[in-house]
Amino acid sequence: MKNEFSDEDKKWEVLNSEYLIRRPWLTARKDKVRLPSGVVMDEYYVLEYPEWVNVIAITTEGKFLMERQYRHGLQWIGYEICAGVCEKGETPLEAAKRELLEETGFGGGEWTPHMTISSNTSTVTNLTHCFVATGVERLSDPHQEATEDISIHLLSREEVRELLVNDQIRQSLMAAPLWKYFAEHHLL
CATH class of the missing domain: 3.90.79.10 (Nucleoside Triphosphate Pyrophosphohydrolase)
Known part of the structure; x- marks a missing residue:
């Protein structure tokens, strides 16, 4: 099966990030991202935790x-x-x-x-x-x-x-x- 994109081509571009909450056991942010196809998602939620x-x-x-x-x-x-x-x-x-x-x-x-x-x-x-x-x-x-x-x-x-x-x-x-x-x- 032929791969149309390299792995780098599949990454999303982060246009903006906003932290919604930063607490010791919960850090959540809202990213605005552009997909490789050009589609923009205004709200993509990510949870940040330590290892x-x-x-x-x-x-x-x-x-x-x-x-x-x-x-x-x-x-x-x-x-x-x-x-x-x-x-x-x-x-x-x-x-x-x-x-x-x-x-x-x-x-x-x-x-x-x-x-x-x-x-x-x-x-x-x-x-x-x-x-x-x-x-x-x-x-x-x-x-x-x-x-x-x-x-x-x-x-x-x-x-x-x-x-x-x-x-x-x-x-x-x-x-x-x-x-x-x-x-x-x-x-x-």
């Missing part, structure tokens, strides 16, 4: 370290893997290790980059860097923030598989790396 990280953490005993917490958007309580934000000056790996220790008290082990994904390439500016940490151990008590109410659970491979198969992990940025992990390790 995110998440971790599939597996203990020395082979248990998956899972978190359970309330998520207000869906008004839902469910299982998740550890996740968080990259702070200024942190590499994604440093942020992932910090988040795991803060949220769960676990750390150490062998760390490998797993995948880098986007929650929505159409309207969101950041990426989520996913890691697998094997052989993690409890190093301290969790140091959760005042707004975090997270319970920690050690689940077997079979229990995590059942959560996935039965659509009990609703956060796509957490389900995707778990599905990939299970597929790569022939655990489906």
